[in-house]
Amino acid sequence: MSWVWTVGLHGTACPSPGGNHHAQSREMQDPLLAGEFPKDRPSPACTVPLPVLLWGWCLPYHCETLDAVRQAGALSSTGGGRQGCLYPAGPSGCGWHESVARLACSLARWHGPSAISGDRSPFLSPAGQWCYDSQDPQCGPSHWKELKATCGGDKQSPVNIDRRRLQRDGGLGDILFEGYDQAPPGKWRLTNNGHTVMLSLASESASEHITISGGGLPGRYRAIQLHFHWGSPARNGSEHTLDGRQLPMEMHIVHMNVKYQTLAEAKGHPNGLAVLGFFFQVSETTNTNYNTIVAGLRNVSHAGDSVDLASTFRLSTLLPRAGRLSGYYRYQGSLTTPDCSEAVVWTVFEEPVEIGQEQLKAFVSTLHFPLEGSMLLKMINNFRPPQPLRRRKIFASRGATARGGSLHGGHHQLLSPLLLLALLSLFLPAP
Incomplete structure (x- = not known):
């Protein structure tokens, strides 16, 4: 029987x-x-x-x-x-x-x-x-390529942005943000997808008018969703690093090229997706523009939880002020989670978003990874470490600031001392 x-x-x-x-x-x-x-x-x-x-x-x-x-x-x-x-x-x-x-x-x-x-x-x-090391090192980022071969590719993200080795690109002007300054119809939906907390519009049609173009982007892209990566009480958690330094948190706004009909189609092309990355730094004062999102975190504490936020808001309120968006870094990369498709035109902004200490703490302490047996783990350190840049180059926009000398390459950095020696020789006595 x-x-x-x-x-x-x-x-x-x-x-x-x-x-x-x-x-x-x-x-x-x-x-x-x-x-x-x-x-x-x-x-x-x-x-x-x-x-x-x-x-x-x-x-x-x-x-x-x-x-x-x-x-x-x-x-x-x-x-x-x-x-x-x-x-x-x-x-x-x-x-x-x-x-x-x-x-x-x-x-x-x-x-x-x-x-x-x-x-x-x-x-x-x-x-x-796949998971993060804070869940189980055996399925963390170093093992992703065993599950998805693309995660071991040559154009992976995130990367370290070394501002001493950037190349200035005069074609990288201001990005045109359309629909960012208007409250969209419908409600914002906050979701704990088991890996991060994500914000999207409940209606697909509502996001069609939120787009980016210009600034050297190879087309026009419409917004799909945004999500966050953060650390723990003991460490920072941005995915990209700046001069080797990790910042407290990072926001990614994911856009899809309007020439493609589906996400699967877009992921098959190097110009299929455009992601805007924003660093966060801790401020002594609360960023009231994030109050609605932070208040909603308690309603999405567990994996799979989703809630429609009570109030709507303009997407631009989550960004640095408009006058500070001309400085950014551009490179070709991938999604930072499996399947790690190398289909992303990355734009990482220089100006960070300020957030209050208690607001950052809400991300670190409120959310949970999926239940593992009887263990309910806090969702912390949900970031992928920087990946090798290999032969890729990172470009600086016209509005980006320099650090450690010229943005144009190492041979130009030798010019100043050589010129100085030549000038000094004019004043030295002849032998």
Whole structure:
């Protein structure tokens, strides 16, 4: 006789992890947009033969469901369960079925990445998928190329911006920001996608008029979303570094070339995406323009959580003032998370955004990575370290400031001392 467990929430299909808000929206179908909620969910119920529970084909969904229920605080399928239980709850806890199932998932995770993962959901345990070192060094950035070969390419991001080795490009003038100074129709949606917190517009059409062009960009690009990378109480967490120095936090505003219809198509071209990077520095005063986002963080504490913000705002309010946007650095690179597509025209701005200490602390202390077994880890140090520049060059815009001499290259830096020696020779007595 075969033992079978049939698992379901409220008598329906096994849930999508963290999918209690907008799991079927367009934004939830792509990792760049919100974390890629896969469509291959077991339905209408997840039936797990007990003899193959540890290594069976349904185990990934089974463990995923357990984690999702714990994160969402859902009720058991019988309706009489305790909050956070998948199976009928006893008087003192979730019951022995729950304990056995969780033990099975923990053992599978301990045995190895392939035991439960494959390549299904970013809300699954980090084991077998990409993560940050603060979650598990075994799936951190140094191992991404083992999962996605493109992460080991020659044009990877982020990079260190060494201002002594930049090349000035006179064609890099002011970028034209369209729609940034208008409050868009609809609401901003804040999402914890398991790797970062992301801000997007609930309606796709609402973002079509938020675009960038000019400034040497190879086309016109419309905004898709923005997200953040930060450190921990003990260290800074920007992805790009400036003269080898890491700053407290970094914001990326992701744009897609309007000539492409889908993100997948855009990622197949070197000019497919344009990302604007902004450093943050800590200020003694609060940046009130970030109050709405910071206040919303408590509503997206767990992976998969999503909330529509109560008030809308102009995207330009999140940036440095307009007069300081002419100084930036440009290079060809990649996405900073798998699949690390080398399809990004990067623009990293020189002027940082100021943010209050308590506001930065909210990012570090409020958000969590996906549940790993019984461990709920704070979302900290969610950055990829700088990647080799190799043969690429980083260009400085017309408005960027110099540091350590000329921006044009090493041979020009020799000119001043040679000229000085020539001038001195005019005043020295002849031998």
